[in-house]
Structure formats: C-alpha cells, structure tokens
Amino acid sequence: MGASKKSKKKSQIILLALLLVFFAVLNLYLSIGYTDNLHLDESIVDSISKFILDPDHHSQQLVFRGDGDEKGEDVFIEEAETNSVDGSASEQIEKEQIEEEEEDIANIDRIDADNDEQNIASFKYSDDWLQNERFSNINEEIATPEYVQNLILSTSPIDTKGSKHILNQSLAIEDSPFITWEKTDARILAQRLIYLALHEHQHAPARKEALSRQKGYNHDILTANKVGVFDYQCDPETKYLVHNHGSRVTGFAYANKGFLNLFLAAISSDRVLLSYKPRRGNWLVSCERSDLQCIFLPFTPCTITKDSLIDSPTKNVTTIDNGQFRTLLANGTLGEEYDDEKILVLPENQSAAQYGNETPHLREKIISIILKLFHRDDIHTTGEARTESTFPWDLSNAELEEAFEIIRHDPFVINQSAWAYLMRPNLKSQSEVKRMLNKAIPHDFDPYSSFGLAVRASDKCSMGEADCLDFDQYMQLVQETSYNRTIARNSHATTNMYDTIVLTSEARDILDARFNYTKNESFLFRFIVNEEDVTQGVGNPRHFKGIDRFNETKKWGADEVLLSSLVTVKMQMLPETLVINGCSNFHRNVLWHFRRMGFTKLKNVHTETLIMNQDPKYRMTCRVGISQF
DSSP states (O other): OHHHHHHHHHHHHHHHHHHHHHHHHHHHHHHTTGGGTBOOOHHHHHHHHHHHHOGGGTTSOEEEEBTTOTTOOEEEEEOTTTOOOOHHHHHHHHHHHHHHHHHHHHHHHHHHHHOOSTTOOOOOOOHHHHHSOBOOOOOOTTOOHHHHHHHHHOSSOSSGGGGHHHHTTSSOOTTOTTTTTOOSOHHHHHHHHHHHHHHHHHHGGGHHHHHHHHTTTTHHHHHHTTOOTTOBOOOTTOOEEEEEOOOOOOSHHHHHHHHHHHHHHHHHTTOEEEEEOOSSSOSSOOSTTOSGGGTBOOSOSBOOBGGGGSOBGGGTEEEOOHHHHHHHHHHSOOOGGGTTOSEEEOOTTOOOTTSOOOOTTHHHHHHHHHHHHHHHGGGGGTTSOOOGGGSGGGOOHHHHHHHHHHHHHOSSHHHHHHHHHHTOBOHHHHHHHHHHHHHHSOTTOOGGGEEEEEEOOTHHHHTTSBOOOOHHHHHHHHHHHHHHHHHHHOTTOOSOSOOEEEEEESOHHHHHGGGGOOOSSSOOOEEEOOTTOOOOSSSOOTTOOEEOTTOTTSEEOHHHHHHHHHHHHHHTTSSSEEEEOSOSHHIIIIIIHHHHTTOSSSSSOEEEEGGGOSSTTTOOOBSSOOOOO
C-alpha cells in the first residue's frame, strides 16, 4: 500500500515535471514571436497531450509547422531528448531580438522628439519675458485655456475628427467638404493639408509650453505676471519675422494680400510671422487694438517683448532695409549672414502687396511640414503594421502623394489656403457672424435651388475701375443664367430649378433695389439679404463712420464693415450657383477661391465671373487686366 502511494506520487511528480517542460517550451514559442504564424490544430494538440501523458513517446521528435511558411518547411523543431534549440534558430532569434531593440530605440527617439506628452516637464519661462511688457495677443474673455491649447495641440490627429477644431476656425460652412475630409476631390484635400501646415508652422513652437500648461505647471507664475491665455513664450530656438500693421493701401483684400506675401516668406525662411501695432494710424479697423486681431485670430500664440525689438547684436535682432526686404520676398532668405538672427524686423509701414509671393522652395517646405505631421502619429501604431484605418487623417500614402503633386504644380492652392488661414475670425467675430447668418437665412432655405449674386458696386463704378451693370440688368442676368444652369443640371427640365437669390453688396442702392421686384409669375425669385450689412459704399473700411440702423445710439465703424464682409463670405458659400463681377480683389481672392476650396454647403457648386461671361452685354470690363481666373 505504501509502495503504491509512493509510485503514484512519483508518477505525479514526473507528470508535473513534464507539464513544466511543456509550458517552458510553449513560453519560449510565445517569447520569440513565432506564435503569429503558429496555428495549433487538433493533431498538434493531440501530439502534445500524447507526448506528456505517454512516457513511451518521450524519444519522439515534436514538429510544429506554420501556415505562413509557403514551402511547408519546419518553423520550429524541439528535440524532446535534448530539450534544446538548434544553432541556426538561436542565431535567428538573437538577430530578430536585436532588430526589435533597434526599432524600439528608434521609436523612443521619435516619441521623445515629437510627442513628449508622457514625460513633459514644466516649461521654463525667462524672467525677461515674464516681467517685461509684451506684444500680447487679444486674449478675449470668452477664450478659454482649453480652446487655445486645442488650437496648438490638435494639428496632427490619428483620425479626421481631431483636426476639426482647427478647420472649424475657418470661414468654411459647417460640414462642408473642406471640414469633413471629403476625399473625392484631391485638390480640396491638398488645400486642407496646406491650411493645416500653415497652422502648424505658426503654432508648433508653442506645443511643449501648451502641454506644460495643460498639466497645470507654472499656473501661479503665469497668473502673477498676468500672462493671457493666448500669450505664449514659445520654444527658445524659435526665430521670427516681425512686421507692423501699417498699410498705405486702401481696400481690405489688397491690404490682406500684403500679409499673405509676408506670411509665405516667413515659411520659406523658417520663421514665425509676427505683426504688431504700428506707431501711427491703424489697419482698416476701429477697435482699441487697431490691428488685425480686432476681427481675426492671432497669426500665432507666440509673443515677444517690446524690448526684444531694439536692434542689438547681443539680442540677435536686425532691422533690414528696403532692399533686403525685397530680397527676402523674392528669395525667401537673406543668406547665411542672417540665418542665426533670432528676429528680423521689416521696414516700418511697408506693404508686400505689390510683390510676388512664390518664394523658392516654398512648396517643398510646406510638403515637409505635412510629412512631419503625417508621421508624428506613428507612435499610435508602434509595433504594428499600419492599416488604412490607422493612417493619420485616414489617408493612404497614394492619396497623400496625389495631394503633393497638386501642391507642387497648381498655381493657386498655396495662396487660397493662406487667405483662408489669415481670415480666421476671432471668437467674438465668429459669434457675431453666426448670429447675423442665422437671422438672414430662413429655415426653409434650399442650397440646390439658390442662386448667389455678389455685386461689388459703389467706388468700383464711380471711380472707373469697372464698367458696372444696373440692377435691372443684374436681374435679367439671373433669370437667363439660372435657366442655363437648370438645363446644364437636367437637360429634360421644363421649369427653372432656382427660386431664391442670395444677394450681397456693399452698396445700399443695390440692396434697396430688390424692393422693386416681387415674386410673381414672371419673376420667380425671393431675395435673401443680410439686413444688418452696413453697406458702407466703399471698399476701404478705414474711414467709414455710420449709425446703426437698428440702434441709433450705436455707431458703426471699420470693424462692422469687416464683419459684414465675413457674413457676405459665409452667405455666398451656400448657393449652388454664384455669379461675381471679378474686378474686385475681394471677389477674386476670397469668394471665388473659397468656393473652390470646398468651403461650400454642397459638394458640387458652380461659380462664374462676369469678366468671362459669354454674353457681351453682361461681360464686365475691368480697368486693370485680371489673370487670376
């Protein structure tokens, strides 16, 4: 009886030992990664069981085969008698482990360089920046720290939803092709990527600081020094191109063109563009700041001290002259002599509007920024093969390359995207534009049956810049063009598809003339207008002074002119068809191009300009030649 118990116990010990050997072998399989190709079918499981439970099979060789091996060769062989791995397999395992370690190190390096969210330390502010007077951003009361941090940190998402916060700051209609990442139009995709690249260029230097603030570091220091939510010191190595807001030009769109050229020159020279309030005059606005931020978002969260603009070799600050200014705009750089200068200050009150904006290597610079964004999210898929669903913005390499070809060769995509970036309304402006738009657009509005008519009149006509039509001619144009568009959309149509005119103009007489037309059997249209448009009657908002028609105690100024212009942009993104006159910078550079960018309510829209109208009686002649269409 005792011997039987001992024998039974001995058998149990042997069985336990065999089980330990089995699990050791299995653990080895798992540790070297062969289980990806190992499919344990019933026969293999049976072999294992038989090997463990039947001592007579202890000398048999156990063979595992992997489905991934096309030739059916042995993937792994374990000799039961010797319990060892052969030399070639051992060498292969060691080689793969080294490769995996090298890949892990590369991943860690990339994570440290591009995504330090996991180990972010407190951002180190300089006493000089904290204690001296700064060129602060507008820091609206309704702007929260989270809002600004999202602008800085949300450029490079793993999916398309992540960038929506940034794209929504544009004048694009909500759920437009530009914002929803429609991939049916490669050109719109290219412009969306350019827009994000421009945003990244101006915001990337604030990323580490934003992560630091997000984690609550330096809160007391920032509060004590009255640092606004939109004021960032940015990385110490950041270089700047600094320009003031003085402008000798008149029209809003032409003045903005000057900023566009400077902006693109800043990108070419790897510098962040900063603009500050001029000593005299203002920039086509009427708020106390007297700069672009009265209406628009800051170009960048980065701010510098006023002291830092004092020319000094020790501060790496240089004010360039007019000749160097033109060289910078033409070449995108001033040469190695100025490469180490932290701040380049442009000549005061210079406009870049008259200069070209295609600096050498600009397009490749933008592509390099996009690629950096595209690969930053590699950390999300470390150790895994990328699938279509794990590519940033849900874009494949083929789709990305198609967009790059457009960026390299399309003459307009850079300018259009830069305009879109510069014209991002600040939060107060966004709120006002939304309010006026909701008031103007009826609940039963149908974009498919709407015809947009943007009329630039007043000084364009009176000063001889264009041969203008009268309102009756415009109405005749709408009736004829809407019928032609109906046939183009449906060759079998017997009735006009359009029943609504979205009418915008800076001229009060144009808007008031609509009252002479009422919808009836011969005139099929109703009008939609912005009743709160200031109708300033001039393209230059600088000197406009008016009285609010809805509140006589309130005065209108340049800010209200620009808000009316932004509402015009949003309204004319709604109709299926839009006709513009084409002699206006605002029409060409904003309305025309924004519709081409996919800022529209509909995926497929039609836009035409009167300077290219096929009918001579409607064809508009401009005083200067236009070549942008």
